[in-house]
Amino acid sequence: MTMKLWQKIKWTLIGLVGLAFLLFLTLVIHIGVMVYHKGPLPFEHIQMARTDFLSPLDSKQIAQLKSNLGAQKGIKSIYLNTKDHNVVYSFDNRENSASSIYQNAINEMHIKAKPYTVSAKDLESGCPVMNNHSFYGKLTSVISKAIN
Amino acid sequence: MKTSSKIGLILIPFTCILLCLSSCHNNDKDDMTVIPTTPLYDTLGWFIQGATGQVAGQGTKMIADPDNDGQKIQAGRLAIRTVVNKALGIIASDNRLAVYFPTLLAEVGDGNTTGLAHLLNSFTDFVQTAVSKQDVYKGPDMKTVHNHATFARFGSADHPTSNKQDFDVFVGDVAQAAQSLNVPASVIGQLGTLLYTTEGDIAYDAD
Numbered sequence: 528m529t530m531k532l533w534q535k536i537k538w539t540l541i542g543l544v545g546l547a548f549l550l551f552l553t554l555v556i557h558i559g560v561m562v563y564h565k566g567p568l569p570f571e572h573i574q575m576a577r578t579d580f581l582s583p584l585d586s587k588q589i590a591q592l593k594s595n596l597g598a599q600k601g602i603k604s605i606y607l608n609t610k611d612h613n614v615v616y617s618f619d620n621r622e623n624s625a626s627s628i629y630q631n632a633i634n635e636m637h638i639k640a641k642p643y644t645v646s647a648k649d650l651e652s653g654c655p656v657m658n659n660h661s662f663y664g665k666l667t668s669v670i671s672k673a674i675n
Numbered sequence: 676m677k678t679s680s681k682i683g684l685i686l687i688p689f690t691c692i693l694l695c696l697s698s699c700h701n702n703d704k705d706d707m708t709v710i711p712t713t714p715l716y717d718t719l720g721w722f723i724q725g726a727t728g729q730v731a732g733q734g735t736k737m738i739a740d741p742d743n744d745g746q747k748i749q750a751g752r753l754a755i756r757t758v759v760n761k762a763l764g765i766i767a768s769d770n771r772l773a774v775y776f777p778t779l780l781a782e783v784g785d786g787n788t789t790g791l792a793h794l795l796n797s798f799t800d801f802v803q804t805a806v807s808k809q810d811v812y813k814g815p816d817m818k819t820v821h822n823h824a825t826f827a828r829f830g831s832a833d834h835p836t837s838n839k840q841d842f843d844v845f846v847g848d849v850a851q852a853a854q855s856l857n858v859p860a861s862v863i864g865q866l867g868t869l870l871y872t873t874e875g876d877i878a879y880d881a882d
């Protein structure tokens with residue numbers, strides 16, 4: 528009697544562990560198939576930020592803004608929109624951050640300006656795999672490094 | 676049940692998955708050798724390489740990727756990506772469109788992959804697929820993507836879908852980006868025609 532119960536527990540455990548293993552394997556292989564032959568993304572760390580001006584800039588201010596932005600570390604491109612009065616710039620997010628660029632290049636010009644921010648709620652939506660700090664994100668990058 | 680049949684229960688699916696995986700790899704390699712292409716794709720590849728010499732065969736020609744060290748890229752794809760990259764900056768600055776693109780202007784932690792990188796890649800995939808007839812875009816269809824209810828990164832609860840006017844502005848921004856890069860007008864015209872084929876799926880009020 529106790530022997531039979533033992534056997535049952537043993538096989539249930541083996542079954543459960545086996546199932547968990549299979550599911551994990553499926554996940555790993557699934558991610559593997561998705562990332563196979565995908566090199567690093569171009570522009571992987573290039574981030575975009577925007578600042579809105581409350582009134583139009585004159586040509587002197589525009590020149591100043593462009594040279595200030597251009598002097599920031601990691602800056603890649605500057606696009607000035609004179610219709611909607613804003614500037615969009617892109618930068619390498621390993622070398623600089625949107626807020627520090629705003630502080631050093633725009634805020635110090637003392638013009639009325641507002642950095643464009645995205646609400647935390649909008650930020651939450653998205654794939655967990657694309658967040659490099661989540662478990663799935665880490666698993667994906669480990670697998671990607673292993674097979675590519 | 677005998678032990679051996681239980682082991683079999685685990686081994687059989689395992690083998691199936693492995694077989695499936697190895698067959699996928701073979702397909703990938705076959706795809707690489709046969710590359711069909713189109714005159715528009717060749718023209719784009721020819722343009723990005725400085726617009727000299729013959730046009731035929733320039734689209735799928737592999738050249739060094741100026742923005743990704745040590746990687747190679749099809750010249751036609753590089754042309755498309757260059758235009759899309761410029762266009763995304765213009766779109767992010769456009770008050771009418773920025774509301775739909777929260778992830779594009781979202782702050783991410785240092786070293787994290789950015790929304791720009793993802794959208795640049797998938798949008799380039801899509802246009803490359805449409806222009807060159809190569810099957811590189813793997814994402815959901817355009818109707819699914821351009822609705823907040825079915826694709827979280829599109830818009831927000833306040834702006835769940837886009838309309839015809841948004842669509843015109845969007846294509847206008849792409850055209851402006853191409854013009855600023857001196858893409859020939861006839862090529863821009865053909866790209867525009869191609870983009871407008873998606874209007875029915877993207878603008879909810881399209882006729």
Ligand code: HEM
Pocket residue numbers: 554558561562651652653654655656663667825826827828
């Ligand atoms: C490399 C493989 C993968 C790629 C390229 C990928 C890509 C994507 C994309 C493009 C989205 C849409 C994002 C959005 O709607 O905002 C998404 C959403 C999602 N993915 Fe993935 N994914 C991958 C693997 C995975 C894995 C392995 C899991 C979980 C184990 C996962 C879980 C999810 C979930 C839960 C969402 C919905 C998030 C939401 O809409 O809020 N993905 N994925």
Ligand code: HEM
Pocket residue numbers: 772775776777778779790793794797798801814815817820821828829830837838841842843845846870871873877
């Ligand atoms: C010209 C025609 C258009 C084409 C060919 C197109 C194509 C695409 C593609 C391929 C994606 C990426 C899907 C993925 O990640 O798998 C995408 C995403 C998106 N599109 Fe479009 N699109 C067009 C017009 C528009 C318009 C008019 C709007 C808004 C008014 C718009 C807003 C968006 C947004 C918000 C996303 C998601 C961005 C993100 O992932 O962060 N698109 N589109």
